[in-house]
Amino acid sequence: MYLPSGVYHEAYRADHAWWQTTFVRAKMAFLVLFLIVGLPLAGNYPLSVANIIGYTILSALGVQLLIGYTGQITLGHAAFIAVGGYATAIGILQYGLPYPVSMALGAILAGLWSVLFGLPSARVKGFYLIMTTMAAQFVTVDFIITNYVSRVGGRGQSFSLPPGTITVGPWVIDTELKVYYLMIGLVILCTTGMANLLRTRVGRAWIAIRDNDIAAEMMGVNVVRYKLLAFFVAGVLGGIAGGFWISSLYVVSPDHFQFSWSVWLVGVILIGGVGSLHGVIFGSIFVTVLLERLQAAVIPLSDAFPALSTGFLYIKEGVFGLAIVLFLLYEPRGLAYRWHQLKNYFNLWPFAY
Amino acid sequence: METLLQLVITGILVGSIYALVALGWTIIYKCSGVLNLAMGELTLLGAYVCLAFYTWGFPFPVALLATLIVGFILGLLTERLFLRRMIGEPILAVIMVTAGLSFFFRAVVGFIWGTDTRVFTPQVFPTEPVRFGRMVLGQVYIWSFLAALVLLVVFVAFFQYSRWGLSMQAAADDEMAALSLGVSVKRVYALAWAIAFMAAGVGGTLLGNINGLNISVGYLGILVLPAVVLGGLNSVPGAIVGGITIGILQNLSGGYLEQLTPGGVKDIAPFVFMVIIMLFRPYGLWGWEKIERV
Numbered sequence: 272m273y274l275p276s277g278v279y280h281e282a283y284r285a286d287h288a289w290w291q292t293t294f295v296r297a298k299m300a301f302l303v304l305f306l307i308v309g310l311p312l313a314g315n316y317p318l319s320v321a322n323i324i325g326y327t328i329l330s331a332l333g334v335q336l337l338i339g340y341t342g343q344i345t346l347g348h349a350a351f352i353a354v355g356g357y358a359t360a361i362g363i364l365q366y367g368l369p370y371p372v373s374m375a376l377g378a379i380l381a382g383l384w385s386v387l388f389g390l391p392s393a394r395v396k397g398f399y400l401i402m403t404t405m406a407a408q409f410v411t412v413d414f415i416i417t418n419y420v421s422r423v424g425g426r427g428q429s430f431s432l433p434p435g436t437i438t439v440g441p442w443v444i445d446t447e448l449k450v451y452y453l454m455i456g457l458v459i460l461c462t463t464g465m466a467n468l469l470r471t472r473v474g475r476a477w478i479a480i481r482d483n484d485i486a487a488e489m490m491g492v493n494v495v496r497y498k499l500l501a502f503f504v505a506g507v508l509g510g511i512a513g514g515f516w517i518s519s520l521y522v523v524s525p526d527h528f529q530f531s532w533s534v535w536l537v538g539v540i541l542i543g544g545v546g547s548l549h550g551v552i553f554g555s556i557f558v559t560v561l562l563e564r565l566q567a568a569v570i571p572l573s574d575a576f577p578a579l580s581t582g583f584l585y586i587k588e589g590v591f592g593l594a595i596v597l598f599l600l601y602e603p604r605g606l607a608y609r610w611h612q613l614k615n616y617f618n619l620w621p622f623a624y
Numbered sequence: 625m626e627t628l629l630q631l632v633i634t635g636i637l638v639g640s641i642y643a644l645v646a647l648g649w650t651i652i653y654k655c656s657g658v659l660n661l662a663m664g665e666l667t668l669l670g671a672y673v674c675l676a677f678y679t680w681g682f683p684f685p686v687a688l689l690a691t692l693i694v695g696f697i698l699g700l701l702t703e704r705l706f707l708r709r710m711i712g713e714p715i716l717a718v719i720m721v722t723a724g725l726s727f728f729f730r731a732v733v734g735f736i737w738g739t740d741t742r743v744f745t746p747q748v749f750p751t752e753p754v755r756f757g758r759m760v761l762g763q764v765y766i767w768s769f770l771a772a773l774v775l776l777v778v779f780v781a782f783f784q785y786s787r788w789g790l791s792m793q794a795a796a797d798d799e800m801a802a803l804s805l806g807v808s809v810k811r812v813y814a815l816a817w818a819i820a821f822m823a824a825g826v827g828g829t830l831l832g833n834i835n836g837l838n839i840s841v842g843y844l845g846i847l848v849l850p851a852v853v854l855g856g857l858n859s860v861p862g863a864i865v866g867g868i869t870i871g872i873l874q875n876l877s878g879g880y881l882e883q884l885t886p887g888g889v890k891d892i893a894p895f896v897f898m899v900i901i902m903l904f905r906p907y908g909l910w911g912w913e914k915i916e917r918v
Contacts, residue, residue, distance in 0.1 A: 338716065344715070344716050344719070391899065391902065391903060394902075394903060394906070395902055395903075395906055397715055398659050398715065398719075398857075399853070399902050399906055401659075401719065402849060402853060402898060402899075402902060403899055403902060405846070405849070405895070406892075406895040406896065406898060406899045409846075409891070409892050409895050410892050410895060410896065413888060413891060413892060414888045414889070414891070414892045417888060418885060418886040418887055418888050419886065422886065530846075531727075534661075534723050534726075534727070537720060537723070538720065538723070538724065538727075541716075541717075541720055545716070578735070581738075582734065582735040582738075584734070585730075585731040585732075585734035585735040586731065586735065587731075588727045588728075588730060588731040588734075589727065589728050589731025589732060589735065590731075591724075591727055592723075592724040592725065592726065592727025592728035592729075592730075592731060593724065593727075593728050594724075595720055595721070595723065595724030595727070596706055596721050596724035596725060596728070599710070599713075599717050599720060599721050599724070600706070600709055600710075600721075603713070603717060
């Protein structure tokens with residue numbers, strides 16, 4: 272880390288602080304101000320985009336924890352998001368629990384569910400682990416949720432959430448703006464929570480397992496326990512994402528949590544940068560904004576080429592797939608690395624090194 | 625008993641198609657070490673290309689041959705453009721390249737051909753069912769089985785006897801030794817992808833003839849994973865046996881377990897089976913037994 276000359280620390284506390292200089296503090300204050308005051312003034316459309324970004328960040332955090340920090344490749348994270356979402360919805364609709372309580376219970380349930388499917392990680396890794404997480408996806412979403420959970424309380428295929436069901440204390444979450452504030456709160460809570468977790472003993476153990484599991488075992492890290500802990504935390508984060516997402520839906524259905532969403536999340540962290548919290552945020556913003564811009568670009572053309580608007584879903588998927596491939600070929604360390612380099616460049620400017 | 629026999633035989637017939645696609649998957653893994661998540665989209669592409677040729681009025685065998693040629697070219701192109709640069713990259717990167725390709729191919733297919741189910745019209749195979757004793761089988765199943773069988777034999781013979789097939793085996797066995805003996809490993813990789821595209825294309829076409837063709841035929845690509853895990857990832861006979869086993873298993877679970885649940889057992893039974901195999905015998909039937917454990 273670069274510090275301007277003259278900045279020195281006299282206590283470990285100051286040395287470990289997140290924000291060490293006035294410049295950084297001012298920057299962060301501006302960011303918070305922008306998020307809390309600036310964006311809400313921009314109108315409903317940017318807010319709805321921001322909500323999608325927030326959902327993607329919350330969902331991808333767990334994937335980043337598993338893939339980027341613990342080295343456990345997962346292609347089934349949508350299952351845990353689905354467990355969180357459905358558990359929250361059932362808590363509210365069937366048992367009349369308040370939304371925050373229901374969301375917390377949903378998150379814990381998603382964490383436990385994730386541990387259940389993380390158990391094979393004690394025995395297998397690499398490709399085989401990918402297979403078990405894929406199995407988790409299909410067993411959870413396509414079988415248990417579609418055929419059993421969706422029918423709880425005599426419902427058909429989906430849970431409808433009438434407006435006004437989602438309330439936090441006295442506030443009814445019914446507009447984009449309120450969803451946005453809920454999202455900002457959760458994103459800040461989850462990212463700071465995870466950033467702090469990663470610099471504790473637990474986080475260092477995870478990183479040791481990612482870098483070399485056998486060496487980690489030799490150093491006294493209980494590999495199985497920490498892997499399962501990683502699955503639990505990732506599941507809890509997924510559950511929070513699911514619980515948040517139902518606040519902006521009218522209907523919860525298994526279609527929201529398909530296998531492609533799991534792959535999508537892995538793509539998001541690859542584009543952002545594996546093994547970096549910045550990566551989660553950059554990747555989510557990049558992918559969401561790219562696809563929104565694409566939509567804006569396609570709409571004027573759709574009068575001339577009607578196929579473009581009917582097939583837009585496919586254009587979106589195709590562009591996303593191509594983006595993953597191109598990032599892996601040309602920018603394999605993701606946007607976070609590029610950001611890091613840019614910052615270094617300006618720190619050293621006008622010298623090259 | 626009758627039902628059991630009927631289910632098993634239909635399972636074998638459908639399983640032969642899975643075996644063909646699983647063979648394509650195994651070839652790629654064996655030769656280049658790439659774990660391919662885009663197999664389902666390769667089947668989709670092949671099936672729709674064949675459908676396009678067929679609806680333009682080519683007779684079915686010609687259309688199938690044209691599909692093989694298109695598959696061959698697409699396979700070479702895919703390998704050259706995307707996979708060649710990924711040699712030696714970490715497993716996650718390579719897998720995600722294939723996942724990105726799967727998004728891309730599915731999007732291409734969906735954009736060009738839409739989401740409606742299409743059928744081969746006029747029907748390729750006679751619709752008259754065949755009776756063996758009290759069993760009734762659709763002719764399309766039998767013809768698909770024969771076609772898959774012929775292709776499987778052709779591919780296996782290709783590996784055993786042809787010069788290129790032997791060089792592929794050599795590269796799969798020991799890349800460095802093969803290189804020093806003058807085998808062009810790049811060509812082997814390209815050929816592996818070309819063969820996978822061809823096998824997947826035929827598999828998709830046959831499956832499209834049975835159930836009609838829509839985007840969900842791509843599910844075959846995910847179904848093939850339990851088959852190759854059972855066979856042991858890198859074993860050609862394993863892929864064939866695995867494919868047929870998964871076909872039988874799927875039919876049996878559809879026939880017997882479906883009544884006990886609201887539905888969907890048929891689709892997930894292969895995965896549950898796969899997890900059980902991985903816990904007890906992760907290297908499958910005939911895979912390399914070099915499983916790292918922690």
